[in-house]
Amino acid sequence: MSTPAPPQPPARPRLGVFKFASCDGCQLTLLDCEDELLGIAAELEIAHFLEASSEPVPGPYDLVLVEGSVSTPEHVERIRRIRADARHLVTIGACATAGGVQALRNYADVDGYLATVYARPEYIETLATSTPISAHVPVDFELRGCPIDRGQLVEVITAFLAGRKPAIPNHSVCFSCKRRGNVCVTVAHGTPCLGPVTHAGCGALCPTYGRGCYGCFGPAGTTNLPALVPLMQRDGMSEEDIGRYLHTFNVTAFTAVEEQGQPGTTEAEGPG
Amino acid sequence: MSDPTPRSQELRIPSLARVEGETALHLRIHHGTVIEARLKIYEPPRFFEAFLRGRAHTEPPDLTSRICGICPVAYQMSACRAVEDACGVVVDGQLAALRRLLYCGEWIESQTLHIHMLHAPDFLGEDDVIGLSRSHPEHVKRGLRLKQTGNAVVELLGGRAIHPVNVRLGGFHRAPTRAELRPLEERLRTALDDAWDTVRWVAGFEFPDAECEADLLALAEEDTYAIESGVPTVLRYGGTLPPHSFPLRDFTDHVAEEQVSHSTALHSRLDGRRHLTGSLARWAVSGHLLSPLALQAAREAGLGAPPSRADGGRGEVCRNPYRSILVRAVEVLYAVEEALRIIAEYERPARPYVEVPARAGTGHGATEAPRGLLYHRYVFDGGGRVTEACIVPPTAQNQGAIEEDLRRLVQAGLDRGEGSEAELSRLCERAVRNHDPCISCSAHFLELDIERTH
Ligand code: SF4
Ligand code: SF4
Numbered sequence: 001m002s003t004p005a006p007p008q009p010p011a012r013p014r015l016g017v018f019k020f021a022s023c024d025g026c027q028l029t030l031l032d033c034e035d036e037l038l039g040i041a042a043e044l045e046i047a048h049f050l051e052a053s054s055e056p057v058p059g060p061y062d063l064v065l066v067e068g069s070v071s072t073p074e075h076v077e078r079i080r081r082i083r084a085d086a087r088h089l090v091t092i093g094a095c096a097t098a099g100g101v102q103a104l105r106n107y108a109d110v111d112g113y114l115a116t117v118y119a120r121p122e123y124i125e126t127l128a129t130s131t132p133i134s135a136h137v138p139v140d141f142e143l144r145g146c147p148i149d150r151g152q153l154v155e156v157i158t159a160f161l162a163g164r165k166p167a168i169p170n171h172s173v174c175f176s177c178k179r180r181g182n183v184c185v186t187v188a189h190g191t192p193c194l195g196p197v198t199h200a201g202c203g204a205l206c207p208t209y210g211r212g213c214y215g216c217f218g219p220a221g222t223t224n225l226p227a228l229v230p231l232m233q234r235d236g237m238s239e240e241d242i243g244r245y246l247h248t249f250n251v252t253a254f255t256a257v258e259e260q261g262q263p264g265t266t267e268a269e270g271p272g
Numbered sequence: 273m274s275d276p277t278p279r280s281q282e283l284r285i286p287s288l289a290r291v292e293g294e295t296a297l298h299l300r301i302h303h304g305t306v307i308e309a310r311l312k313i314y315e316p317p318r319f320f321e322a323f324l325r326g327r328a329h330t331e332p333p334d335l336t337s338r339i340c341g342i343c344p345v346a347y348q349m350s351a352c353r354a355v356e357d358a359c360g361v362v363v364d365g366q367l368a369a370l371r372r373l374l375y376c377g378e379w380i381e382s383q384t385l386h387i388h389m390l391h392a393p394d395f396l397g398e399d400d401v402i403g404l405s406r407s408h409p410e411h412v413k414r415g416l417r418l419k420q421t422g423n424a425v426v427e428l429l430g431g432r433a434i435h436p437v438n439v440r441l442g443g444f445h446r447a448p449t450r451a452e453l454r455p456l457e458e459r460l461r462t463a464l465d466d467a468w469d470t471v472r473w474v475a476g477f478e479f480p481d482a483e484c485e486a487d488l489l490a491l492a493e494e495d496t497y498a499i500e501s502g503v504p505t506v507l508r509y510g511g512t513l514p515p516h517s518f519p520l521r522d523f524t525d526h527v528a529e530e531q532v533s534h535s536t537a538l539h540s541r542l543d544g545r546r547h548l549t550g551s552l553a554r555w556a557v558s559g560h561l562l563s564p565l566a567l568q569a570a571r572e573a574g575l576g577a578p579p580s581r582a583d584g585g586r587g588e589v590c591r592n593p594y595r596s597i598l599v600r601a602v603e604v605l606y607a608v609e610e611a612l613r614i615i616a617e618y619e620r621p622a623r624p625y626v627e628v629p630a631r632a633g634t635g636h637g638a639t640e641a642p643r644g645l646l647y648h649r650y651v652f653d654g655g656g657r658v659t660e661a662c663i664v665p666p667t668a669q670n671q672g673a674i675e676e677d678l679r680r681l682v683q684a685g686l687d688r689g690e691g692s693e694a695e696l697s698r699l700c701e702r703a704v705r706n707h708d709p710c711i712s713c714s715a716h717f718l719e720l721d722i723e724r725t726h
Binding site for chain 2: 029031216
């Protein structure tokens with residue numbers, strides 16, 4: 001900041017919400033914060049949020065939330081412009097942090113995909129890959145989930161307003177199950193579950209409903225995938241079943257774990 | 273149209289806001305006549321139909337829910353129905369009732385979202401819900417409360433409001449106890465009043481005259497307002513009642529998708545004609561099956577009585593897209609009542625799901641997403657793997673009718689002398705929002721691009 005701002009009443013930080021290839025679910029999570037929404041609107045100036053507002057205000061923005069993955073040539077340009085306009089950039093959801101479900105194309109023949117879906121593929125502009133935002137620009141914080149959790153989103157916004165690092169734990173869904181008092185679905189019922197290797201955030205939803213976790217929050221900070229595989233096989237899954245389980249909503253992140261034993265998305269820093 | 277010496281002028285007005293998805297509008301105007309209005313949906317392709325191939329028969333519900341965060345339940349329900357159809361399984365009794373309850377939750381929250389956050393600001397001269405919350409705080413608070421109640425239904429049954437986890441083939445992973453549903457009852461009773469007040473509120477809006485010249489397509493059932501199942505039923509534009517139906521398995525023979533160069537969303541036509549799905553179509557096709565309370569609300573709101581076979585089709589079909597907000601509000605009221613009824617009659621089923629064993633075959637499934645008819649078809653091999661998937665979302669079907677609407681509207685605007693890009697842009701944005709297109713089905717900017725030749 002070279003020129004000091006002239007003295008005036010303190011402006012509210014400006015929020016921008018931007019979308020790339022996605023289902024809108026993660027930004028809708030913001031509109032689903034009914035109890036907090038008007039409070040958030042009082043603390044932050046919602047300057048750009050096309051799903052909710054028709055008068056977008058040009059940048060710069062203090063906080064930018066980005067949903068969706070980079071999947072077209074135009075996206076590559078646009079994310080750079082948005083980054084240049086953003087003081088603090090947070091990606092929301094599996095699409096933005098790991099390429100999302102549309103990253104399944106990264107492991108397939110996209111021309112074949114185009115021909116499957118479109119009779120005239122030559123009209124369609126797309127990249128052969130769907131990549132996370134962090135593959136293109138620096139990201140300040142990545143929020144996991146497909147979709148993200150409402151409570152975690154409010155924490156990220158609150159932390160931003162307070163100028164601290166969001167308190168988002170990096171442990172696995174198993175911890176949430178213990179906290180919630182769930183009986184382990186694998187131990188008690190032989191239900192295959194990715195909970196031991198999946199990032200916490202949902203509050204262990206699936207096991208609470210008697211279902212095995214299918215990994216929608218992506219890999220946890222430290223995971224021991226090789227130890228889990230035989231357990232899932234014991235519970236009736238073939239290697240191929242397990243492969244498809246891992247290769248869905250966070251395909252690139254789990255693939256990175258399989259290849260290097262480490263989660264594929266970066267652990268981004270909080271503000272400061 | 274050929275013009276030997278076109279002097280063309282291009283205007284670009286960025287951003288169609290308050291719709292679901294990324295869209296631009298291209299208008300070609302020649303000598304003051306609108307030659308063409310094209311919605312350019314530039315939602316990046318996400319290839320769902322391609323990567324469903326090779327997946328197990330249990331996977332389409334969770335996978336396809338990620339097509340749209342606004343109506344994930346619709347995707348899950350259409351997918352379940354299609355797979356179950358292929359596997360020869362019918363889900364009935366309390367499990368079917370629970371599915372309808374889940375869907376009512378999505379109708380309440382999604383329609384309420386559209387009414388309050390996306391649509392009402394247009395009628396009240398506000399830019400958005402934040403502006404509306406300053407000028408009409410009590411209405412926005414009521415809307416948020418209603419939406420929260422819809423979300424509460426989906427969350428209780430599904431685990432979370434966006435991409436619920438509790439849905440599975442054959443029913444649910446876990447069926448709630450009666451006691452667990454009870455707290456919803458109290459909220460839903462408050463919601464019933466809120467829904468009534470919403471109908472009264474929107475009934476007071478000013479509605480420009482407009483008529484959508486398109487066939488209307490919705491699912492219909494014998495004895496209930498179709499939501500989670502039904503038979504495709506058409507009321508032709510200019511046609512008379514009763515509407516005619518065709519078997520769901522023939523869906524793609526009638527509703528054919530065609531790709532157009534200007535959009536990543538496929539366009540669909542019904543027997544070669546423009547058609548519209550959604551609230552207006554549902555009202556026309558099965559409005560008479562709404563509850564007495566919902567029908568009373570509709571009458572008070574000025575919608576009249578819907579057509580029915582019984583009265584020889586003398587009822588009122590609403591073709592004014594601006595008034596779709598009225599039908600939506602009535603549908604919210606109905607969904608709240610339905611939810612209350614289902615909860616009152618609920619007995620926890622012995623098992624939360626019926627087995628759906630894989631087999632080779634083709635299955636068709638269609639349900640009424642808040643924005644209209646959503647069709648899925650899957651072909652499975654002997655191992656229960658998907659070999660072919662076809663998904664026809666409501667927006668792809670509505671696109672042609674929306675474009676025609678825009679063409680007429682802009683023409684009328686031009687004829688009134690409203691030719692500035694700001695005026696046209698405002699007109700078009702409103703018109704598009706009337707239809708509540710969910711463009712995520714295939715991302716949020718309407719870029720108006722006017723090409724004028726003189
Ligand atoms: S992460 Fe999931 S919920 Fe979020 S935008 Fe992507 S597909 Fe939708
Ligand atoms: S799949 Fe796993 S991470 Fe996702 S909601 Fe279920 S338990 Fe949570």
